[in-house]
Amino acid sequence: MKNLYTHLIVTTESDNVGIVVNPKGLEAGTKAMENVTLTEYIPMGHKVALRQIESGDPIIRYGHTIAYADGMIRAGAWVNERNISVPEPPILDLISMEENEFPHLEPLRGYTFEGYKNKDGSVGTKNVLAITTSVQCVAGLTDYAVKKIKDELLPKYPNVDDVVGLTHTYGCGVAINAPAAMVPIRTIQNIMTNPNFGGEVMVIGLGCEKLRPERLLRVDDNTKDGAGDILYMQDESFNGFSQMLEGVMALGEKHLKKLNVRRRQTCPASDLVVGMQCGGSDAFSGLTANPVAGFVSDLIVRAGGSVLFSEVTEVRDGVHLLVPRTAEPAVGRALLDEMKWYDHYLSQGEVDRSENTSPGNKRGGLSTIVEKALGSIAKSGSAPIVDVLSPGEKVRKKGLTFAATPASDFVCGTLQVASGMNIHLFMTGRGTPYGLAMVPVIKVGSNSALSERWYDLIDFDAGRVATGEATIESLGWELFHLILKVASGQEKVSCDKLGLHNDLVLFNPGPLT
Numbered sequence: 001m002k003n004l005y006t007h008l009i010v011t012t013e014s015d016n017v018g019i020v021v022n023p024k025g026l027e028a029g030t031k032a033m034e035n036v037t038l039t040e041y042i043p044m045g046h047k048v049a050l051r052q053i054e055s056g057d058p059i060i061r062y063g064h065t066i067a068y069a070d071g072m073i074r075a076g077a078w079v080n081e082r083n084i085s086v087p088e089p090p091i092l093d094l095i096s097m098e099e100n101e102f103p104h105l106e107p108l109r110g111y112t113f114e115g116y117k118n119k120d121g122s123v124g125t126k127n128v129l130a131i132t133t134s135v136q137c138v139a140g141l142t143d144y145a146v147k148k149i150k151d152e153l154l155p156k157y158p159n160v161d162d163v164v165g166l167t168h169t170y171g172c173g174v175a176i177n178a179p180a181a182m183v184p185i186r187t188i189q190n191i192m193t194n195p196n197f198g199g200e201v202m203v204i205g206l207g208c209e210k211l212r213p214e215r216l217l218r219v220d221d222n223t224k225d226g227a228g229d230i231l232y233m234q235d236e237s238f239n240g241f242s243q244m245l246e247g248v249m250a251l252g253e254k255h256l257k258k259l260n261v262r263r264r265q266t267c268p269a270s271d272l273v274v275g276m277q278c279g280g281s282d283a284f285s286g287l288t289a290n291p292v293a294g295f296v297s298d299l300i301v302r303a304g305g306s307v308l309f310s311e312v313t314e315v316r317d318g319v320h321l322l323v324p325r326t327a328e329p330a331v332g333r334a335l336l337d338e339m340k341w342y343d344h345y346l347s348q349g350e351v352d353r354s355e356n357t358s359p360g361n362k363r364g365g366l367s368t369i370v371e372k373a374l375g376s377i378a379k380s381g382s383a384p385i386v387d388v389l390s391p392g393e394k395v396r397k398k399g400l401t402f403a404a405t406p407a408s409d410f411v412c413g414t415l416q417v418a419s420g421m422n423i424h425l426f427m428t429g430r431g432t433p434y435g436l437a438m439v440p441v442i443k444v445g446s447n448s449a450l451s452e453r454w455y456d457l458i459d460f461d462a463g464r465v466a467t468g469e470a471t472i473e474s475l476g477w478e479l480f481h482l483i484l485k486v487a488s489g490q491e492k493v494s495c496d497k498l499g500l501h502n503d504l505v506l507f508n509p510g511p512l513t
Helices: 135-152 179-191 241-260 288-303 316-325 328-346 359-362 368-381 409-419 449-455 472-487 494-498
Strands: 002-004 009-010 017-018 031-034 048-051 058-060 064-069 112-117 129-133 163-166 202-204 230-231 264-266 274-279 306-309 385-389 399-403 423-428 441-445
Touching: 017 031, 064 368, 112 472, 129 135, 129 179, 129 241, 135 163, 135 202, 135 241, 179 409, 202 241, 230 241, 274 288, 274 368, 274 409, 274 441, 288 306, 288 368, 288 399, 288 423, 288 441, 288 472, 306 368, 306 472, 316 328, 316 368, 328 385, 399 409, 409 423, 423 472, 441 472, 441 494
Parallel strands: 129 163, 129 202, 202 230, 274 306, 274 423, 306 399, 385 399, 423 441
Antiparallel strands: 002 009, 009 017, 017 048, 058 064, 112 264
16 A cells, blocks of 8 residues: 555555545645646545546456546546446356465464453453333333343342343244244344353343244243243233333343443453444545454454354455455355355345445545455454354354354444453444444544544544554554453443443344234
């Protein structure tokens, strides 16, 4: 990556566009580089033609074709979605499967954090009481009870960080046995086993819903283990709302007492499960924040930990670059299978992956989904991909895993919580207040203008790479150490300080009845 005359960033020698660095953009007449004078005003993050591009010629960024010119584009002109066309995605059946060889990643030893050890071997970075629901009907009671527990009970249990309600819009009027129904069902089941809940999860049900609380807790019909963690509003022993609430409070206090005895213990960095996600991306995301996150990903893998990267539509156009990184052909086939499943899912809605690129992305300089995808996969680093998860499945292996999810911030985050992440890295270029109550979310700004303007919302400024103040490697190590501090409870992320937390949102491709 080259920074030219402090005006443009060009990623490879084959690129025929550069990215404007200046926060205020560049005016017409600006000499951006030798033989390139701007023909019009071009905003920060947007593309400048470095030479004349003929109609039908490829637009090249990151050394790859991200689009084709709709007409002749002069050197120094603004290249954006109005004068280019999106290429077709890679043909999945033509991507070959091979036994791959990988460079040796030197193990990283001696790094630890202070976490909460669980009986199942997982480790939490928070100590949280989770109250989930089997159906949206009981969300009102759940929200009411969560507030009352926080106000009246939580102060008595200082070692518990929080109480969260895991409400959702599922459970009633659903085709519970339809094949796609497994996605939301296993997501709710696996969310409840997230390491930050310490196994102390309770369920509030209504009583007439199709999605039974016993199924969510995987209660054995013979032993009824876990049945005591369920409260039904329609239980005939309750006389009015007040008694229902008393029942929730009593059950909640039982779990708070157990959680309160948990203490942080020194744990190896191999116990980290880091979810990687980006939202509100801009043209700098693939130059700064995502490559820094990718460097961190490699450090976590070298330390023996687990990393999840996701967002199918932001992988689809770069999948031909990822298959050669899969640890074995079976993993490569699983990756392609998830792409095919999602292609079919989108086609049923008469859309394709190009719908992903949002108006905000385009204002930030990302003109096509191909350009966005090439920058997005940078957060996966360089380690081999050892496993592929379908939506809502739990992480199975140490190392780098592709966890298939939609690109929607809230849905992706929800599915990564279900997969077992205990730390979330969220890269943004346009800015977002996104946060999760149950997992610390470290927000990484891709450009310094955003990080400085949102000084109390962004936790880490990766924009220093673009300005030349720091390198990807130096910021990668800095962010790695911040992760260890946050995981240890030694430093709070911005969204936790401010109490800005989004609801979990299920991915529900199944039919309603």
